Amino acid sequence: MGIEVVVEGLTKSFGRQTIWRDISLTLPAGEVSVMLGPSGTGKTVFLKSLIGLLKPEQGRVLIDGVDMVNDPDRKVYATRKRFGLMFQDGALFGSMNLFDNIAFPLREHTRKKESEIRRIVLERMDMVGLTGQERKLPGQISGGMRKRAGLARALVLDPEIILCDEPDSGLDPVRTAYLSQLLIDLNARIDATMLIVTHNIEIASTVPDNMGMLFRRDLVTFGPREVLLTSQEPVVAQFLRGNRHGPIGMSEEKDAAALAAEREMALPPARVPEIVPQLEPSPGMPERKAVARRRERVMTMLPQLPPAAQEAILNSLLPPVRGGGR
Numbered sequence: 252m253g254i255e256v257v258v259e260g261l262t263k264s265f266g267r268q269t270i271w272r273d274i275s276l277t278l279p280a281g282e283v284s285v286m287l288g289p290s291g292t293g294k295t296v297f298l299k300s301l302i303g304l305l306k307p308e309q310g311r312v313l314i315d316g317v318d319m320v321n322d323p324d325r326k327v328y329a330t331r332k333r334f335g336l337m338f339q340d341g342a343l344f345g346s347m348n349l350f351d352n353i354a355f356p357l358r359e360h361t362r363k364k365e366s367e368i369r370r371i372v373l374e375r376m377d378m379v380g381l382t383g384q385e386r387k388l389p390g391q392i393s394g395g396m397r398k399r400a401g402l403a404r405a406l407v408l409d410p411e412i413i414l415c416d417e418p419d420s421g422l423d424p425v426r427t428a429y430l431s432q433l434l435i436d437l438n439a440r441i442d443a444t445m446l447i448v449t450h451n452i453e454i455a456s457t458v459p460d461n462m463g464m465l466f467r468r469d470l471v472t473f474g475p476r477e478v479l480l481t482s483q484e485p486v487v488a489q490f491l492r493g494n495r496h497g498p499i500g501m502s503e504e505k506d507a508a509a510l511a512a513e514r515e516m517a518l519p520p521a522r523v524p525e526i527v528p529q530l531e532p533s534p535g536m537p538e539r540k541a542v543a544r545r546r547e548r549v550m551t552m553l554p555q556l557p558p559a560a561q562e563a564i565l566n567s568l569l570p571p572v573r574g575g576g577r
């Protein structure tokens with residue numbers, strides 16, 4: 252099973268530029284979480300801070316008793332092996348075929364025999380639908396295949412935590428839908444804790460158990476998916492609808508004059524979109540163990556959640572009505 256990641260009071264700056272401050276959240280063990288946010292709000296910096304590649308000035312990231320921010324490098328390196336990382340471009344070595352790319356972490360970090368490495372690599376390639384593509388070079392395959400190869404490589408060391416940085420970038424809507432299903436199936440199979448950074452509303456609204464959003468150096472919200480999906484917070488509503496009207500501008504934040512002009516226009520209040528049901532594992536896949544754990548967890552926090560989120564959660568727990576729908 253995956254492990255919990257506890258983030259406490261994290262603040263990161265580069266020189267005089269504060270990227271975000273005082274971020275606290277918990278990625279529940281084995282659940283899938285998404286972090287949204289306009290470009291440049293520091294989502295990638297956040298992922299890198301979780302694995303100790305970047306060091307925030309304040310706060311802690313606790314994983315099974317190890318603090319990825321403040322503990323000695325030896326402990327941080329050991330804990331980093333419990334992560335699987337999928338970067339935006341797949342981060343594959345261009346001169347190596349897919350088999351060798353995916354085998355790389357096993358050859359680098361373990362003493363496994365080649366026969367064992369072959370078994371693991373072929374199994375992970377099968378999991379992401381790349382069987383038969385072992386000899387291809389990254390330059391000979393599509394962007395979607397490169398992403399899946401990156402995901403296969405992230406899986407070879409049996410990670411307990413998987414971080415995916417914009418897994419959808421460069422993919423068409425159909426490939427993005429396949430990838431969303433693949434991420435849910437993966438969670439059903441290995442029960443790892445997953446954090447996905449994305450701008451993609453399709454992934455955000457169908458894949459995660461939990462969602463958060465970074466904006467203006469703050470964590471706007473983090474919690475059960477229903478909280479963000481029913482939020483009336485202007486920045487969240489604007490982002491979910493892909494609307495030009497609201498606090499997010501071309502350069503992340505609009506200036507006060509542009510916001511005042513919008514208010515003058517007296518736009519009608521935006522409609523809250525209906526919550527689409529979360530994806531279920533494909534037929535033949537095991538049940539997601541996270542579902543029962545999450546249900547228990549969310550029910551205990553229910554009274555503290557906004558009424559719209561409470562209602563959406565209770566609706567999602569009702570048994571489906573025969574003939575589809577709830």
Ligand SMILES: Nc1ncnc2c1ncn2[C@@H]1O[C@H](COP(=O)(O)OP(=O)(O)OP(=O)(O)O)[C@@H](O)[C@H]1O
Binds near residue numbers: 265288289290293294
């Ligand atoms: N190593 C670094 N040194 C200095 N500044 C950096 C460094 N890494 C990132 N930044 C700055 O931190 C800010 C946040 O970058 P980051 O890549 O995390 O944003 P993001 O939310 O992932 O954006 P996008 O959605 O466009 O990928 C940017 O202003 C970037 O220039």
